[in-house]
Amino acid sequence: MKVAVFFLLILPLCLAKSIDKTVLFDFMIEDEAGSGTTDAPDIYPPEQGPVCPFRCQCHLRVVQCSDLDLDKVPKDLPSDTTLLDLQNNKITEIKDGDFKNLKELHALILVNNKISKISPGAFLPLNKLQRLYLSKNTLKELPENMPKSLQELRAHDNEINKLRKAVFSGLNNMIVVELGSNPLKSSGVENGAFQGMKRLSYIRISDTNITTVPKGLPTSLTELHLDGNKISKVDADSLNGLTNLAKLGLSFNNVASVDNGSLANVPHLRELHLNNNELAKVPPGLGEHKYIQVVYLHNNKIAAIGPNDFCPPRYNTKKATYSGVSLFSNPIQYWEIQPSSFRCIYERSAIQLGNYK
């Protein structure tokens, strides 16, 4: 009862006040029109709190501004935003101050814009940023000063020609890095570029012109996808210490040889994709490998299969059995393969030999 009375008393006061204001603004607009100034008065007082940018949609601290033909980052984004989606716009540049106040931001999506420049301080205020999606832009390099909190970086399909160590150093929380379809030249990845990222688990650098497996990869790595490059050799050194690596993708390269010891350096590998390369023989060390299950070798130049290429020489010491071995489209005389070459493979359907003519 008391509350109702209070409102009844206060309501007319509020109304009176806002009417006063409206009248005042009308008066000012008239006055300004007369004096020739074009500045509109600030109709919304700042006390009203964060305002959703014009044409964006804001809901549960997610600010959705995709597909709006924006040519710059909207001003005055609500400071409690956790996800900002700006994909499919025409933003050309990210400037210092564009993301100021966004201390709660976790994910920033800038995919498919026309961004060619990111000012060095642009991401500095983003202390909590975990996901940064920059794919499908025209960046020539990755920005330095990315937030240390970053866990996932995607910059697929840009114009980046060099991956520099300085860009990644200190990003100790990074887990996923996706940098494919960039014009990286033969030595486009600086030695040890990824070394410092102690939690890094997944790297994809596919469809570039790199000619070697990057050196100095962190031990934490579980997946390395380097398909569609110009790699001509797997050197054991590059895989040294990758004791957690489970998937290695090297299909559609020019791999003609795999060093002795390469597979011994990745003892927990489960999947090896080497299809569509220039291999003349089965990679050495498969027979002794304990955990490998999937080996794609189709579309190579393998002419013969040795008795111990896939299976251990004496007792079966494998701890996991093969589930997929592909050998089709190789110049093998398939009828000359000794069936015992596959003695450690119990499921016939696990082997695809095919019909090379």
Ligand SMILES: *[C@@H]1O[C@H](CO)[C@@H](O)[C@H](O)[C@H]1NC(C)=O
């Ligand atoms: C790789 O190099 C070739 C020849 O120089 C070039 O035509 C091609 O665009 C390059 N690819 C990439 C992804 O940079």
Ligand SMILES: *[C@@H]1O[C@H](CO)[C@@H](O)[C@H](O)[C@H]1NC(C)=O
């Ligand atoms: C690799 O190992 C095979 C068999 O053990 C050996 O014949 C060959 O010479 C070795 N190659 C190199 C480059 O060490």
